[in-house]
Amino acid sequence: MCLAVPGKIVEVRESSGVRMATIDFGGIRREACLEYVPEAGEGDYVMVHVGFAISRVDADEAARTLELLREMDQLAEAGPEEPGGPDEVP
Amino acid sequence: MPNDFTLSCPPPFTPRKTVVLGHGSGGKLSAQLIREIFLPAFDNPWLRKLDDQAVISIDGGRIAFTTDAFVVTPLFFPGGDIGELAVNGTVNDLAMSGARPVCLSAAFILEEGFPLEDLARVTQSMARAAAAAGVAIATGDTKVVNKGSADRMFVTTAGIGVVPEGVEISASNARPGDRVLLSGTIGDHGMAVMSRREGLEFDGAILSDTAPLDRLVEAMLAAGEIHALRDPTRGGLGTSLCEMAAASKVGVEIDARLIPVREEVRAACELLGLDPLFVANEGKLVSFVRAEDAGAVLAAMRQRPEGREAAIIGEAVAAHPGMVLMKTEIGGTRVVDLPFGEQLPRIC
């Protein structure tokens, strides 16, 4: 029940007392409610669930964990080749 | 804590006694309707093939014959309208047998109160589409129903075409070893229409891909041996592949990474929890081609604007007949199965 999708806040506005925003999801745009992420503003990424931003994506945290994963990636590079890589269909 | 783990379960689902929307979705419920109601009543060798058209021999020649009904909300959507859809859809059903489309019929069911201006707009769009595909709308009919008895306008078409000598194409002709060729990106039409549907609207540059495919098929036929063709309309690519695998009794193995999906379509599908594999297309085809010819056919497809993004996405195999397997983006494997009915936005 918890489909939440990351999108970028492109425009913030008030609509009958509620903080709303246009969110860009990879080229398509939809409205979402920002009431629960007062700290988020234009340019920030938020996780959107049923039309509500439920958390601001922490860009530093995301970069840091990916970096860690990639380092692990290099460490593991020395190991034997594993299945799971791209396997072209002829 | 829960001390009474009553292992209860919902009651078995009683078979439906009335028509529900899923019966028109192109998925399992549609197949059930055909299997249980239409086929037993009309049974004949043409219908039994369950192709999108019947190929009928008359005086030594072969005629492809098809019919299609169009109900779409909204009537006008980004990239097209119901009129263009009706002409291209019928032309494509003919083309999927390798036929050269010749002429169409068009019947209109109009709801009382429908603006004549909109009717004129749809009609002109049909005329343009017919001219582009090189077919004539040779005959037609009009009926008007009481307000509330139809949703503005429905269009029903029929079409005939001529199948060239030596061409033997059917969804049941795929063979192990055949390569699976897809003519371009998937999901564009379905998501374009969805983007204008009440309650689900979103903005974005997603246009319907509605287009006639007869010339693309002509180019493919000239380049190699085509065994099976389908235009993956409602139900999407996944449904067409399942149907072709079942009809041909072959297994199909495709690779998710080789299937082109436009970025916006992918994003819209993420947002609504839909799978692009099961989203409708109106200007794409999927084809099973003899392995030796796949390269030449692919090159021929890419020469044409409607096949510019064509790709080889997999192959037919002798193993697991009737089942479609897909290698996932991260190298796992999943089954691609017929959706049971209408694909619902998996919002939650």
Next chain:
Amino acid sequence: MKYLDEYRDAGLAGKLAEQIRRTATRPAALMEICGGQTHSIVKYGLDELLPREVELVHGPGCPVCVTPLEMLDRAHAIARRPEVIFCSFGDMLRVPGSRGDLFQIKAEGGDVRVVYSPLDCLKLARAHPDRQVVFFAVGFETTAPANAMAVWQARAQGLANFSVLVSHVLVPPAITGILESPNNRVQAFLGPGHVCAVMGWREYEPLAARYRVPVVITGFEPVDLLEGILMAVRQLAQGRAEVENQYARAVTREGNPEAQRRMFQVFETCDRAWRGIGVIPESGYRLRPEFQEFDAGRRFEVESIRPEEPEACISGLVLQGVKKPHDCPAFAKECTPQTPLGATMVSAEGACAAYYNYGRHLVRHAE
């Protein structure tokens, strides 16, 4: 899409799987709580990348699956009323009650509409002042703030023709239930990332400590899930039982205070029946007394419903992670998404449906 594509990287996934293989030297049963995680695991064929030692057990985190039959029947009775526009998330339309599903009611003339957001229901209520707009407010903690806001706004805007049928469920009591069960064999949990985006993970700390069970708050993309599995397996190997956060880009320990504040203004906890499991104390939300005018259950007199639940399938055991979908003799035979015998086959997030749609080849291999 940013923050999605990076986490679907085949190279990273392969290397994570390799790390899991090196770490998991003993058999380990891990439960992913959330149905969205189950969906991803089967959709991407993640099971296949894992070593034999690691077994994924699918949890009860599908609100569609756990909504009790009685609540469904109540919803369906309301949806049949001519003055009602019944709004639901798409997932609930196909779930059978005692007499058909919402599709059936729509086919019989009921005004049933799929909404993307609960706020869409308020728009409908304003556009149709002569009708009663009822929203079926189901979901876990992730969805509760959105549903709470709809009720809050309805009161602020004086929308008298809007009400909600609340069937909210909560994750921690369900985990406790699983851990307390004598059948339990789950050794570690992948915590529900989006539930925790709202609630934080503090409430999982006492669970981890009391039951000596690792909990790793985990995201939904393949790389997220594999990293979460690796973290859980590592804890097991090192004999730790802590709450760790794999999903740090979206989840903090405190969660979302604004969302929690609004939720608790509108909802309070209550006992709740879970389909296939039974009543779990303090495991759901209901409207607070001051919002009861928006309770559709009160607004519409629905005859007392006592549905009978025949014992046909094993969905209760599947929901608890005791059995796998293909352990059921009816799986993919009498029971398919088209003819579901149990709720876990109905919802796309249900473990049985996910297995049926994406993982049947594994079942064949297993046979």
